[in-house]
Amino acid sequence: MDGGAQSPAKKRKTSWKKDPEAVKENILAIATEEFAAHGLSGANINEIARKTSTSKRMIYYYFGDKEGLYCKVLEGVYGSLRRSEDLLDVAGLEPVEALRRLVEATFDAHANAPHFIRLVMIENIHNGDYLRKSDIVPKLNRSIIDKLEEVCARGKDQRLFREGADALELHWLISSFSFYNVSNKATFSASFGTSIYSKVHQAILKKKATDMILAAVVNGHEPSSWN
Amino acid sequence: MDGGAQSPAKKRKTSWKKDPEAVKENILAIATEEFAAHGLSGANINEIARKTSTSKRMIYYYFGDKEGLYCKVLEGVYGSLRRSEDLLDVAGLEPVEALRRLVEATFDAHANAPHFIRLVMIENIHNGDYLRKSDIVPKLNRSIIDKLEEVCARGKDQRLFREGADALELHWLISSFSFYNVSNKATFSASFGTSIYSKVHQAILKKKATDMILAAVVNGHEPSSWN
Amino acid sequence: MDGGAQSPAKKRKTSWKKDPEAVKENILAIATEEFAAHGLSGANINEIARKTSTSKRMIYYYFGDKEGLYCKVLEGVYGSLRRSEDLLDVAGLEPVEALRRLVEATFDAHANAPHFIRLVMIENIHNGDYLRKSDIVPKLNRSIIDKLEEVCARGKDQRLFREGADALELHWLISSFSFYNVSNKATFSASFGTSIYSKVHQAILKKKATDMILAAVVNGHEPSSWN
Amino acid sequence: MDGGAQSPAKKRKTSWKKDPEAVKENILAIATEEFAAHGLSGANINEIARKTSTSKRMIYYYFGDKEGLYCKVLEGVYGSLRRSEDLLDVAGLEPVEALRRLVEATFDAHANAPHFIRLVMIENIHNGDYLRKSDIVPKLNRSIIDKLEEVCARGKDQRLFREGADALELHWLISSFSFYNVSNKATFSASFGTSIYSKVHQAILKKKATDMILAAVVNGHEPSSWN
DNA sequence: TATGAATGAGGCTTCATTCAT
DNA sequence: AATGAATGAAGCCTCATTCAT
Numbered sequence: 001m002d003g004g005a006q007s008p009a010k011k012r013k014t015s016w017k018k019d020p021e022a023v024k025e026n027i028l029a030i031a032t033e034e035f036a037a038h039g040l041s042g043a044n045i046n047e048i049a050r051k052t053s054t055s056k057r058m059i060y061y062y063f064g065d066k067e068g069l070y071c072k073v074l075e076g077v078y079g080s081l082r083r084s085e086d087l088l089d090v091a092g093l094e095p096v097e098a099l100r101r102l103v104e105a106t107f108d109a110h111a112n113a114p115h116f117i118r119l120v121m122i123e124n125i126h127n128g129d130y131l132r133k134s135d136i137v138p139k140l141n142r143s144i145i146d147k148l149e150e151v152c153a154r155g156k157d158q159r160l161f162r163e164g165a166d167a168l169e170l171h172w173l174i175s176s177f178s179f180y181n182v183s184n185k186a187t188f189s190a191s192f193g194t195s196i197y198s199k200v201h202q203a204i205l206k207k208k209a210t211d212m213i214l215a216a217v218v219n220g221h222e223p224s225s226w227n
Numbered sequence: 228m229d230g231g232a233q234s235p236a237k238k239r240k241t242s243w244k245k246d247p248e249a250v251k252e253n254i255l256a257i258a259t260e261e262f263a264a265h266g267l268s269g270a271n272i273n274e275i276a277r278k279t280s281t282s283k284r285m286i287y288y289y290f291g292d293k294e295g296l297y298c299k300v301l302e303g304v305y306g307s308l309r310r311s312e313d314l315l316d317v318a319g320l321e322p323v324e325a326l327r328r329l330v331e332a333t334f335d336a337h338a339n340a341p342h343f344i345r346l347v348m349i350e351n352i353h354n355g356d357y358l359r360k361s362d363i364v365p366k367l368n369r370s371i372i373d374k375l376e377e378v379c380a381r382g383k384d385q386r387l388f389r390e391g392a393d394a395l396e397l398h399w400l401i402s403s404f405s406f407y408n409v410s411n412k413a414t415f416s417a418s419f420g421t422s423i424y425s426k427v428h429q430a431i432l433k434k435k436a437t438d439m440i441l442a443a444v445v446n447g448h449e450p451s452s453w454n
Numbered sequence: 455m456d457g458g459a460q461s462p463a464k465k466r467k468t469s470w471k472k473d474p475e476a477v478k479e480n481i482l483a484i485a486t487e488e489f490a491a492h493g494l495s496g497a498n499i500n501e502i503a504r505k506t507s508t509s510k511r512m513i514y515y516y517f518g519d520k521e522g523l524y525c526k527v528l529e530g531v532y533g534s535l536r537r538s539e540d541l542l543d544v545a546g547l548e549p550v551e552a553l554r555r556l557v558e559a560t561f562d563a564h565a566n567a568p569h570f571i572r573l574v575m576i577e578n579i580h581n582g583d584y585l586r587k588s589d590i591v592p593k594l595n596r597s598i599i600d601k602l603e604e605v606c607a608r609g610k611d612q613r614l615f616r617e618g619a620d621a622l623e624l625h626w627l628i629s630s631f632s633f634y635n636v637s638n639k640a641t642f643s644a645s646f647g648t649s650i651y652s653k654v655h656q657a658i659l660k661k662k663a664t665d666m667i668l669a670a671v672v673n674g675h676e677p678s679s680w681n
Numbered sequence: 682m683d684g685g686a687q688s689p690a691k692k693r694k695t696s697w698k699k700d701p702e703a704v705k706e707n708i709l710a711i712a713t714e715e716f717a718a719h720g721l722s723g724a725n726i727n728e729i730a731r732k733t734s735t736s737k738r739m740i741y742y743y744f745g746d747k748e749g750l751y752c753k754v755l756e757g758v759y760g761s762l763r764r765s766e767d768l769l770d771v772a773g774l775e776p777v778e779a780l781r782r783l784v785e786a787t788f789d790a791h792a793n794a795p796h797f798i799r800l801v802m803i804e805n806i807h808n809g810d811y812l813r814k815s816d817i818v819p820k821l822n823r824s825i826i827d828k829l830e831e832v833c834a835r836g837k838d839q840r841l842f843r844e845g846a847d848a849l850e851l852h853w854l855i856s857s858f859s860f861y862n863v864s865n866k867a868t869f870s871a872s873f874g875t876s877i878y879s880k881v882h883q884a885i886l887k888k889k890a891t892d893m894i895l896a897a898v899v900n901g902h903e904p905s906s907w908n
Numbered sequence: 909t910a911t912g913a914a915t916g917a918g919g920c921t922t923c924a925t926t927c928a929t
Numbered sequence: 930a931a932t933g934a935a936t937g938a939a940g941c942c943t944c945a946t947t948c949a950t
Contacts, residue, residue: 020909038352041265045945045946055911056945057910058909058910061910118352121351125265125345125349131417137418141418145419164435164454165453168419169435171419172408176404179403181403187355190358190364196396208443212440215439226389226444247935272921273918283921288936477913493720493723494723496722496806498940500941508914509915511915511942511943514941575802575806576806577868578864578865579719579802581867582871594872617907617908626869631861633857633865634858635857637864639805640809641805642856645822650849667893670893677843680898681844725923736931738926738933739930741924742930742931
């Protein structure tokens, strides 16, 4: 109700009466959109409240302040990603296939999680201050590293992988193009056109990037997609 | 010699006269810092003015408004990167060395241009709207693509490079880890510790990433750093 | 009796509770003064706020922005005039007397509504943009036209009025001197002195103007005040 | 050059070298437009300067400040009107025709001098303060009063005019509808539609208003346009 | 649990004007 | 006669937040 001259558009509430969890979820969903869209300082509590099924006052009631809300949003998207990683099962695959699977899944997961990407960008703009303060950090992302380590160990045991293959480094590499592909779409397109973002070209990039990783990790792997 | 009277540059102006270009440069330098540090909405015109050698009023005099200033800052960092790319000379090197050089130089350039990285992140948060509006876009970054194309052409001519080597795709790949390495340092560190950001580890990552690119592009290249 | 406890009006609210409507009314009253005195661009929100019993912030809270406030002020004065017109009852008078009554009442209403006059002048400076945007326009001023039409119809039925008597044209004529008399007092006085604005002379002008209208409308009417 | 971010559109000067009078005229012409369009506080010195063939600094050089410029503009439009009144010659006409001519000429003059109308409105918003301060006041508008007086005198001498016909009052009446017709066009249209502003209807209004004046002033005049 | 009303602080921007040559 | 650069003051408005029930 702030700004906008006492609009007559009174809040139309849906009929679910008082369900605190639902209200909180609703707030979080809207806030995720807004923070992802405009950043921490760019997002606007009034706007978030307006799009919510409840009132501005409730945001403060449940989340304390803007930064508190932002933190919960951040934790939410990290939690989502982690859950999607947990679903990935490569235990039964032989090392090369498992690695290929991990790369492709990571690429796709990033492509399908634009909110996560944007919020991570935003958090990096803020030097990771809020993530570091959060208590989700300890349990963050071990999952994917564990998987990579397990695959690397098996690969090396079977003399398939080079000894220099390191789970953390691989994660860094795989994340880099998976993340950059989404995060820098706007400026990359502005500079070089949108050609690489077509569906077809994205598939090619995924294939080539995967083959590149395999060529670096797997002894004698021929990156056939580069021929 | 070389230690005589202060350089004769900037002769034309008598000494008591204000120097508009210097004022503008000063504003731009401070604004670059501030926008890089806090983003478009997070940066504060009062704060920028305070750190400046001139007044808030002059910012509006020379740049119109906050967005105008931000645009010039953006153009400035893109221009800087481009100029650094223009200095790179790989024409005399044989293809494999040239490509190695390009990858390493790109990695280093990003590592040494944190303002550029942050402003590009910020611009992506804004969906590239300001970059697209700018008239520097057309002449953006052709330089690096041209160089990659020339090297790829030579590499393929000499049967050294695989036919699938594509300049734009390579640029996308090389940029991805070069950029991500800097842009996501904060969250990556929060999740996985700061080990990979040590000077030593950064050198290793650069080497391995370079070798990985070469393994993908160059026929029969052995990524020895991965052993 | 009649001197008992303070009037029971405004019962519903407990006494410690703020009264938003009163706050809005207070803002509107002050704003009407200020806009009438200085125009849209000339009026000053800080000044309005200062004279108010509340704060500048509340102006924005209730009215959105300066233009929003101005619009409400405009609607307010138009509403007042309309209400005063609605009170005018000429249904029982014979046509000539009724018309005389309407002219005199219009003249007096304008003389007694300097805020209305000034705000209409100001709105005309703005080409009527805000009035046109307002949704009060449709129901504007039908009242006075209806009354004139009814009187004209009766007058013509009784062969008292000339056939050329037209309600809208008459309203235009009657309004013109009623309005101009107030709106252009300053410049008219500067050019020709203040003599016509004395109480006595104003009465004469009203009488002569009324007689003039009647002489035009009523068959054989002798404008005796002009003798 | 203020605001608008250092546009590259440098002033293109016409080739007349230094002609102070022409420069002043040019400034006055633009300023008349701008003050008429936006009022005293609404007009903008930067904007005036921009539309001028010279610079903002020259406005201050020649006119001192914004109010000084406004005063000269005001004097300019009053001067124009007066000059047009001086051209009006009714000395040779018989009283009734002369009066008819004066009314019609006044009506037309107002219709054709929108800048004058708007500036007079604006000056009234400012309570005539600037007009009163100006030294053109003394010689203001005597001309038209003189003419009306002369015609009234002749009319009464010939027993054509009623004794109550007074030049100043007539001028007040004639001005009122002539002025109001233009000044309140915007709000009148918003309230009652634009029908009376068609070319045809304007001619009718002029005729009827003239006849109305004559019916009031001239013994036994039949306002035939009202039949 | 919920809320309409209220707000201090500070944000961005514009203005008429003057400086220094 | 002319001017590009500079500016203090003040304008409008928005923000995250709290009050009082």
